[in-house]
Amino acid sequence: MSESNGTYRLAVDIGGTFTDLQLLDEDKGVLVQEKVPTTRGHLADGVIDGIKKIRERAGAGEGKIDFLLHGTTIVTNALLEESFDPAGLVISKGYRGLLEYGRVYVRGPFGTWMFYQPPNRVIPLENVLEAPGRLDREGTEVTPLDTERIAAIAETFREREIASVAVSLMWSFVNDAHERAVKDIFAKVYPECDVALSRDIFPEIREFERAFTTALTAAVRPSVSAYFDGLESKLEAAGVKTRVMSVKSSGGVMSSAETSAHPVEIALSGPAAGVLGMSFICNNLDYDKAITFDMGGTSTDISYIENGTPSLTTEGRIGEYPIHVPIVDIHTIGAGGGSIAWVGAGGKAHVGPRSSGSQPGPAAYGRGGTEATVTDANVVLGRLPSSLIEGDLPLDLDAAKTAVTKFGEQIGVGMVEAALTILELASHNMEMAIREVSTRRGRDPRECVLVGFGGAGPGHVCRLAELLGVPTVLLPTGSGVGSTLGLLVTDVRRDVGRSVLIGMDAEDREARIASAFGGLATDAWETLDRESVPDDRRELLVSGGFRYAKQQYTIDVPISRPNGSWDGAPGESDLKAAIDAFHVAHNELCGFDYRDQPGMTCELVNLRVAAIGRFTRPELKAIEAGGEEPPPEAAMEPRSVCFTQEEGYVETPVYDRSKLLAGNGFDGPAVLEEFGATSLLFPGQRATVASDGTIVISITSNTESGD
C-alpha cells in the first residue's frame, strides 16, 4: 500500500484450465501479464510457477510483492455442488427446524412446489441443537440461558467430531450476551471448536437470514482456512514473501485472516473481480452507467455499473441458496452459444435454457451434436469464421445447416429464417431478462452503455443494444477483461452493518443512530488497523437502508457525516439529507414518493459502515494511435453474412482486431476477429477505437421508444 521502491502488486485468477497472472509495478503503473496451466489438486504449485515466470517477464527479480490478490471459487463451488464441511448449529429453543423451512419459500410460478426439491442443507437437522434462553425485542432477558445445557451441547459436538459450530440466537443483534456466553462455555468445554456468532457474522433482523448466513460460515470455514494456510505456507516455502488478499463478492479485498473469519463474503469472489475490471474500463472512458453482458457457452451474466462501481444486492442467490451479505448484482440467464433450439408443448419454440455444453457441443463442432444451437445459427448465417481458437476447432457448416434446417421444419420455416429465429429468440430472452432486472432495480437500460465480452458476447451485443434502445456499446480488449485487472483496481474493504429499526419521527433518532454508528465505526476502524492501512488511506463510508413504515424492502442511500474525526457520527443535517435522498431514490425506483405527506413516515432499518483502505490505481496503457481509417493490414478476407431475411447474405468487411489503431473508425455491417471472440456490427452502426483499444459502437436504434 505504501509507495516503497521496487514494489509490486500481483493479481492471480485461478481458472479451471489456466491460471492468469497480472503484475503491477506500483511505481511505474506498468502491467505485465502471464498465463500458466492450472495445477489441479495442488493449486499453489501453478501459482508459484506463474510467479517465477511473471517476475522474469517483468524483470522484477526478487522485488518484493507486497500483496498477492486473488479470487477464489472455493465457497462458490461448495454452494453449487451443495457440499459442505461438517458443522453444527446452536439455535434458540423452539427454532430447531429454522434452516429446514427457511422462509417457507418456493421459488417459481404457481404449481412449482409439485416439482421442487430443496437443496442439501448447509447444516443437517441432526446437527442443529437447541439452546434454552430467550431475549425480547428490547434485548431484555425473558428466559435465562441454560448454561449446563450449552456445556452438554459442546460435549455432543465433540463426540460427533464436529469442530465448527454456528450460534444464532433470537435478537442477538440487539443484545449479544447469550451468544457471547455460549462462546465462553465452548471455550472452556471444547476449546478446539471454532465458534461463529451471528452477532459477528450478520447482525441483522430476520432470524432465518441471520442463522443461515452464520451456519454457512461455519460450514465452509474449515475448508477456507485450510486453503489459505496451505497457500501461504507453500508461498513461504518457495521464498515468496507476500500478503495474500482475497477479493470479496462485493468488491474490495481483505486479508486471508479476515476472509477466513467471514468466508461468506467471498461467495462470488471470481465474477465480482471481472465486473470490477469492467467498471474500471468504463470509468476510464467516462461512462458512469453500464450494463455488462458476459455471454459464454451455456449462460450469460448480466451486471450493472452505477457511478463507476458495480451495483450490489443483498437479495442474491448462488445455486439454490440465498446470499444475504452484499454481493455484486450478477443476474444469470440460461442462454449462451450452446443453447439448444427446441419445440415444446403446443409447438412453442424455445432457445435454452438446455445447452449442448462442451460435449457434444453445437452440431458445427462435429462432435456428434445434432440439435440446432445458437452457435449453429451463427455459423449458418456466416457470422462466425470457418474455425475457432486459431484454427484448433474447425466448424462444420454442413452439420450446422442440417441441424438448423431440422429445427426450421418443426416450426414451418426455411433454413435462413430458422437461423434468424433462433438468434432473435435468444436476443429476445436476454432483452426480457435485462428489462426485468432493470425494473426490479429501478433502472432504464437506455441510460446505460452495454459492455459485451465473453466468448459469445461481442457477437450478440450489438443486436441486443438495438432491441433495448441502448445508444452505445463497448467492446473492451481481451487483455482488459480478465478478472485479474479487477483485482488490481480495488481497495481493501470491509462492510459492517446492523439492524437498528429507528423511526424517523422518533425524537431521539440522532442519538440512537450515533450510538449504533459508534459501535460499527469502531469495528470498521479496527479492521483497517489489522490490515495495516495507513491513516491517510482510510475512509469510512456510511449508508442506511430506509423504507416507508410497513414496507418490506429497503433502499440503501448514503449518509454523510461531519468532516474531521474518523468516528464523528452523522448529525441532524446529515440525516435530513439522507431522508431527502431516500424520497428521491424511492421515486426513481417506484415511481412515486411520500415527501412531506403526514402519516407517511420512513424508518431506518439497517445502518452500514464500509471501511476502505485505498490502493493506487494502475494506468491503462494506450494503444498505438492511427488515422480515421483502419490500416490496410487490419483488413482480412471479406465474407458473406446474413443480417436480415430481406437483405439476405451481403459481402461484409472483416477486420483483425489486434491490428486496429486508436482513432480508427468504420461502419457496419462489419466483422471483427480476435482470439476467442468474433464481434458483429449490424448495418447502420458505427465503430471507433478508443485510446485503450476498447471499441466504442454507436447504435441507431431500430426500435422506437414508447414515450
Add this chain to the structure above:
Amino acid sequence: MATLLEPNPKQAAAITPLIVEIVEGTCESAKMEMEAAIDRTARSLLIKEQHDYQASIFTPGGESISTISFCPHVDPILEKWPASEVYEDDVFIWNDCYLSAGGVGHLPDISVTRPVIVDGTLVAWVNAFGHVDDIGGVLPGGMPAAAVEVFQEGIQIPPIKLVDRGRLNEGVYEMILRNTRFPEAIRGDIDGLVHSLGIGVQRITELCRRYGPETVVAACERSIERCATSLQNDVFPLMKDGEYYFEDFIEWEDVTPDEPRSFIRIATKMIKRGNEVIWDYSGTDAQVKGSLNLPGNDRYYEKLMGAHFRTLRPELFLNEGVCRVTQAKVPDGTVLSPKYPAATSNRMWALQVMWENALAIFNIAGAACPACSNTNTLYGIYGYDKNGEYFFAHELPGAGQGGRPFADGLDVANLAPESRNSPAEIIESKYPVIEETCDIGIDGGGAGKFRGGNGLVKEIRVLEDGDLTVITGRYALPCWGAHGGKPGRPHKYILNPGTPGERVYERGKFDKEPVKAGDLIRIYTAGGGGWGDPLERETHRVLGDVVRGLVSGDAALSEYGVVLEEQKAGGLTVNEAETAKARDRIRNDRGELKLIDRGPEFYRLAAEGRLPVTCEDGYWVQPDE
C-alpha cells in the same frame, strides 16, 4: 377515446413463429415486471409476504394473454364503458365482487385497470390486483367468517375511474382511505398497483411500435389458440376418457348459528372425452349465510381449473386458451354462484377445495399427481397495544405438502407462488407477542412410500389482552392420501396447552375468542397426505426421518413397520430381519389400500350421517369402455 381493434383471423394466419414468441414473451415479461414493482413497494402483509397479488394482460376483448393463476378479469370495465369512452390515461379501480364476473372474489382484493391505446386504437388492457390488509367491515383484515352480507365485509368499490384522462380523482382515495383501519398502508399499496400499470402500458406500447398493433393483436390470438392445442395434445391424453366424480366438504360447523350447516359440499365431476374437458359442479351445495360464497362465473372457473393443468405439465403456457377446450358448468344459487348480497370474504376455502378436488380427479383419472396438500390456515391476534394503538398480527404460516409420485411432500411450505412467512423477529418487533416456538411438527405428514410433508408447530405468547380469530379448512377432515398413502394430520389450535386452563379450539373458523396477556397459543398446521404404500418406503428414509426428529420411533414401527435399534457405539440402525416380519404382519392385518384415503374421521362422520356423502368414499370413476 379509443377504437377497438378486434383480432383478424387472416392476419393471425400470416404471423411468423418468431413474432408469436416475442409477443407472448414480452407480455409475460411485462407481467413479471409489473409484479416486481408491486412487490417492491407493498405494505400489506398479504401482498409483500404472501404474494397475494397478480398482474395480467388482456386482449381488447378481455381475453387473458398472460399466464393465469388467480384469474382476474377486465370484463366489468368492458361491460360498463364502450371503447369510445375509454381514454389513454384512464385508470379504473374496483373490488366489487358482484360486478366483476369472478375477477374479484372478495373485497380486500383491490383491482386497478388501464387501457393500452396506441394511436387511438385500443390494443390491450393491463390489470393488477393486491390483497390489502384492511378494507373496513366488522373485523380487521376484511375476512369475517360470520358475515352474512357483503356489506359487513368492507367498502364495495364498483368499477369507477380513479384517474380520468390523466386527472386523478382524489375523492376516490379519500373515500377508500376513510373506510380502512390502516389508511397509510392501503394508500401505499394502491399507489404501487397503479404505478405498475404504467410499466405494462409502456411495454405493450413499445411492442406495438415495433411490430404494429394489428400484428400484436393477431399474435395474441395465436398464443391463445396455441395454449388450447397444447392442452389437447400434451395434457388431455394423460387421462383416460370417462367421467370422474369427487366431492369434498368445507367445514362450517356453527359459524353462522342462524343457519346451522356443518359441512358444505363442493361436488366436482370431470367429463373427459377426446379433445374436451367439462367441469360440472352440479350437486354443489346451495349458497351459505356466511362468508364462504365464491361469486364466479363459468369462464372464471374454466381459467381457475385450467391453471391447475400445470400440475401435470409444468412447462405449459396457460392463458385464455383453456376456455376454448374446457367448459365449466355451475348451476345457479350454489356456493359457487351466490346471489347478491351474500358474503364472500372467505371464498378461499371454496377455491381450495375446488383445487384439491381437481388434484384428486387427476389422480383417479390416471395422471401422476401429488396427494392432497393444504397450506391455508389463517390466524390473527388483534387488540390495542400499550400505547393504545390498534394491532393486527396475522399470517398464513405454511403447512405440509402432499407426497408426490417421485418424492416426499415438502415439510412446511406454502403453495402460493413465491410466498414467504413472516419472520418471528419482524412479528415481535411490531406486535405485543413472543413466538416461543416455530418448528417442524413431528409425525404430521401422512405415511406413504413418499410421505406427506410435516406441518409447523408454533407457540405464540400473547403480551396484551386481545382477541384471536382463526379461519382454516382441514380442521376436522385431513388432507387425503393417494395410491395407498395415509392422510396427514389436520390443523389444530390450542390455548394454554398442558395447563389446567388448556382449551383445544373445537372448530377452525371463528372471528373472536378472547386471549389474555400471558396466554400461550399453540398451533399445529396440517400435514400433507402420503403417496403410495408406506410399507414400500425405503427403510433408510424412515431411519433418516427418525434421526432428524421428523417421524417418531413409534410411528416408524406402527405406520412403516420399521424396527429400529440402538447400536452399541451409539446411534440408531434398522433391524432388517425384524422389519421384514413387522411389515408382513401389518400387510396381513390391514384391509385393502385405498386409492384415495380420506382418514378415519371422514369415514366415521359419513357413517354417522353427519357428513352428507352421496357415494361411498365420496368419489366414483366411470371410464369409457
